[in-house]
Amino acid sequence: MLNQFSQYISRIPSELFYRINLIRHASKLPVLCAQDQSIVDAVRREGVFVTSLEDLGLTKTPTLIEAAKNELIKMEVVRCARGDRTSKFGSVENPAYPQIFTVTDLPEFYSWGSQQCLLNIVENYIGLPIAFQGVHLRRDFANEEPVTTELWHLDAEDRRMIKVIIYQDDVSEDNGPFEYIPKSKVSLPLALRIRSKIASRMAMGKVGINDAEMEEFVPRSFWKPCPGPAGTVVFADPKAIFHHGKPRKQKRSALFFVYTAKNPLRPDCCKQYSDQTFSRLLPTQQNSGVGAG
Ligand SMILES: O=C(O)CCC(=O)C(=O)O
Ligand SMILES: [Fe+2]
Numbered sequence: 001m002l003n004q005f006s007q008y009i010s011r012i013p014s015e016l017f018y019r020i021n022l023i024r025h026a027s028k029l030p031v032l033c034a035q036d037q038s039i040v041d042a043v044r045r046e047g048v049f050v051t052s053l054e055d056l057g058l059t060k061t062p063t064l065i066e067a068a069k070n071e072l073i074k075m076e077v078v079r080c081a082r083g084d085r086t087s088k089f090g091s092v093e094n095p096a097y098p099q100i101f102t103v104t105d106l107p108e109f110y111s112w113g114s115q116q117c118l119l120n121i122v123e124n125y126i127g128l129p130i131a132f133q134g135v136h137l138r139r140d141f142a143n144e145e146p147v148t149t150e151l152w153h154l155d156a157e158d159r160r161m162i163k164v165i166i167y168q169d170d171v172s173e174d175n176g177p178f179e180y181i182p183k184s185k186v187s188l189p190l191a192l193r194i195r196s197k198i199a200s201r202m203a204m205g206k207v208g209i210n211d212a213e214m215e216e217f218v219p220r221s222f223w224k225p226c227p228g229p230a231g232t233v234v235f236a237d238p239k240a241i242f243h244h245g246k247p248r249k250q251k252r253s254a255l256f257f258v259y260t261a262k263n264p265l266r267p268d269c270c271k272q273y274s275d276q277t278f279s280r281l282l283p284t285q286q287n288s289g290v291g292a293g
Pocket of ligand 1: 149155163177178238243244245246256
């Protein structure tokens with residue numbers, strides 16, 4: 001308790017500095033068109049905005065889709081070589097961890113995520129100069145029990161952040177869409193209770209809490225899955241909303257573009273988007289997403 005209190009006190013100067021920087025940067029934010037402003041407003045209000053590649057109308061999209069298709073083929077080759085396709089894959093004894101490739105260094109992905117229109121949306125949401133941290137291409141599989149990000153959690157990278165998630169195939173409820181609890185459904189005292197439950201699970205080495213545990217805090221009718229056809233785009237602040245990949249019966253492939261402030265709260269958590277953590281070069285050891293948030 002005393003330890004928690006002294007940690008809280010020690011954070012006050014950096015929080016003050018953060019607030020001052022937000023005020024200072026407010027007049028420097030890029031101006032947005034009405035459509036882009038509505039994305040920022042929705043993420044502020046509820047934590048998520050769902051759209052599509054078609055509606056975003058960004059020029060570099062066809063190249064991105066082609067490149068993602070090619071990488072997904074390579075991922076399948078790697079998975080077969082690793083022998084993951086046994087009947088027990090996804091059982092409690094042999095959990096199907098997500099397969100993750102960091103694709104940040106590939107120009108088709110980096111240049112899509114660096115388009116000014118996207119950066120402007122993110123900067124307006126974050127309120128500070130931003131950093132595009134990188135891109136993960138992920139395949140998530142069916143599991144008998146939830147593993148890693150199928151458990152409800154909050155991300156840690158920064159005070160405010162944006163993930164732009166793009167489905168590569170059609171995602172129905174069975175494929176485990178991104179699912180979240182809108183900000184408006186969680187009061188501050190409730191959020192603190194959920195966070196404390198998640199912290200207790202993290203102390204046991206888990207990423208978060210399961211559906212039954214979440215249901216003790218928030219009724220299922222308030223949970224918002226985001227299914228959608230290939231090309232669906234989810235803008236989300238995964239630090240601001242309790243979220244997970246809904247436990248699935250069938251696999252799902254998606255891209256995750258990640259943005260934070262230039263000086264994020266947890267630079268250590270941002271390394272996974274650019275270093276060797278989910279390398280394509282050492283796939284057998286390093287592309288199973290244990291611990292990804
Ligand atoms: O699999 C998902 O839809 C969510 C993954 C996740 O938790 C994240 O990217 O922060
Ligand atoms: Fe997450």
